[in-house]
Amino acid sequence: MNLFERFSRVVKSYANALISSFEDPEKILEQTVIEMNSDLTKMRQATAQVLASQKQLQNKYKASQQSSDDWYKRAQLALAKGDEDLAREALKRRKSFADNASALKTQLDQQKGVVDNLVSNTRKKSVVK
Template sequence: MGIFSRMTDIINSNINSLLDQAEDPEKMIRLIIQEMEETLVEVRSSSARVLADRKAAARRLEQVQAEADAWEEKAKLAISKGREDLARAALQEKHAIEEELAAVEEELRATDEHIHQLNEEVAQLQQKLNDAKAKQKALLMRGKTVESRIKVKRQIHREALDGAFQRFEHFERRMDNLESQLESMDVGRDVPPDLAAEIDALAGDERINDELQRLKSEMQDKTGVS
């Protein structure tokens, strides 16, 4: 694609429309800006060459005009000397040079139009580039804003989850306490009443047996003494 064709496509393009169609708007606008900057460099280089050509054409125009004027002066001199034949020849040379002069003037006019067109297109492209950079800045700011909002949302959700887990743990502890209280109320109730009474009776019998044995021992001691 030629420089001017590509530049025209960029100038005529709608940046917002391109971004709407892009899967990655930030990447798309980076490519647009890069394309515009590269095109501007190429166009300015081309403009420099066109300006150099215009200067050369302007110098050539001055030279050809000077040659035409010189042949006219020679024709006048020949007439003054009565040499009409030489005057006619000088005018023929002037006529030939004037044809070249017309061609150089046309080249110069075309070059001026080309430069004018380049200036307009470069100005439009520069404006498009400024718009694209402004759009890029806006996209970057929107991206940062979205990232910040996502971080805040994630933090809020994390805090909400932490709070939920804390409430759940607190509820579990309350349930553990209630279950412990309930279990403590049932301590000792698993032993049958009769069994507990029998065990208590055995303990009483053992005390009585001990007391009976003590009395027997004391009586035996007394009997032996007598």
């Protein structure tokens, strides 16, 4: 039994030495750097897409807010001319745009924290490079 264990250890040591000779630490390091650069590029692309999406959401929010203000002015103008029915209709439309703007603002606020975190992480990874 003792002889068999010694023989087994010798075979394992030769096998480990053979496997180690195939592994080139420099090549492994180079491959790791290539993979990290690829991941960083993907992260930058994702960040750019998220920032573009956030900008579109901001534009929609501003447009809804502007439309709400416009309909309010129309309601005031209709009241000034004495047309209460038209003023009510304008206020209904204003409310619709104001509600939409409010929902978009909520989305923007929620997205802001996530976007800031993503941008921060991307910058940190870029500095490490």
